[in-house]
Amino acid sequence: GIQVEQSPPDLILQEGANSTLRCNFSDSVNNLQWFHQNPWGQLINLFYIPSGTKQNGRLSATTVATERYSLLYISSSQTTDSGVYFCAVRGSNYKLTFGKGTLLTVNP
Amino acid sequence: DSGVTQTPKHLITATGQRVTLRCSPRSGDLSVYWYQQSLDQGLQFLIQYYNGEERAKGNILERFSAQQFPDLHSELNLSSLELGDSALYFCASSDTGGANTEAFFGQGTRLTVV
Numbered sequence A: 001g002i003q004v005e006q007s008p009p010d011l012i013l014q015e016g017a018n019s020t021l022r023c024n025f026s027d028s029v030n031n032l033q034w035f036h037q038n039p040w041g042q043l044i045n046l047f048y049i050p051s052g053t054k055q056n057g058r059l060s061a062t063t064v065a066t067e068r069y070s071l072l073y074i075s076s077s078q079t080t081d082s083g084v085y086f087c088a089v090r091g092s093n094y095k096l097t098f099g100k101g102t103l104l105t106v107n108p
Numbered sequence B: 001d002s003g004v005t006q007t008p009k010h011l012i013t014a015t016g017q018r019v020t021l022r023c024s025p026r027s028g029d030l031s032v033y034w035y036q037q038s039l040d041q042g043l044q045f046l047i048q049y050y051n052g053e054e055r056a057k058g059n060i061l062e063r064f065s066a067q068q069f070p071d072l073h074s075e076l077n078l079s080s081l082e083l084g085d086s087a088l089y090f091c092a093s094s095d096t097g098g099a100n101t102e103a104f105f106g107q108g109t110r111l112t113v114v
Helices: none
Strands: A004-007 A010-014 A019-025 A031-037 A043-048 A052-056 A059-064 A069-074 A083-090 A096-098 A102-107 B005-007 B010-013 B019-024 B031-038 B042-050 B053-057 B064-068 B074-078 B087-094 B109-113
Touching (some): A004 A083, A019 A083, B074 B087
Parallel strands (some): B010 B109
Antiparallel strands (some): A059 A069, A083 A096, B019 B074, B031 B087, B064 B074
């Protein structure tokens, strides 16, 4: 099956800093999603982005499908951005495969 | 709010027992997925249903079973529970269940087996 690798595994920032999270995947995909898991465990949809670039407020994402990677940008980070960020991909089957996530801690 | 409803939010039960987790998909979604999140295994796909039929199966134990009912809600049944079954169980839904659709997750059911 498809392998998904996320980096870095952990990231500590000061409030106001910018960051880039990376997701590499091992095969062509039909679907790529970014999620934020908050400290209460809830998985929140950030982007559905099988290719191209999207922006939503301080967050943006870019997927280069031909090179099998996606990037999530967080600008002017806030303490509420803390949590785990997951990348998940779906290939030719129906299973959404998750990476191990990036644990982001934003300090005030 | 994703629109996917899971009940209960928390469940504490003893080893050897059986529990049922319930999921109501977003309005209009035909496909539901079940995932297990444990500390050592991450988010693991268990099973997917589309319009009442099983579509894909992942790492689901034989002690676990699921079904999707005509009203499209789904239930995940976990039996002969072991300590290692303690985890956060998520349900997700999507409109068609195809490879190109966006999945939305419920808040999860946190299962603790003691």
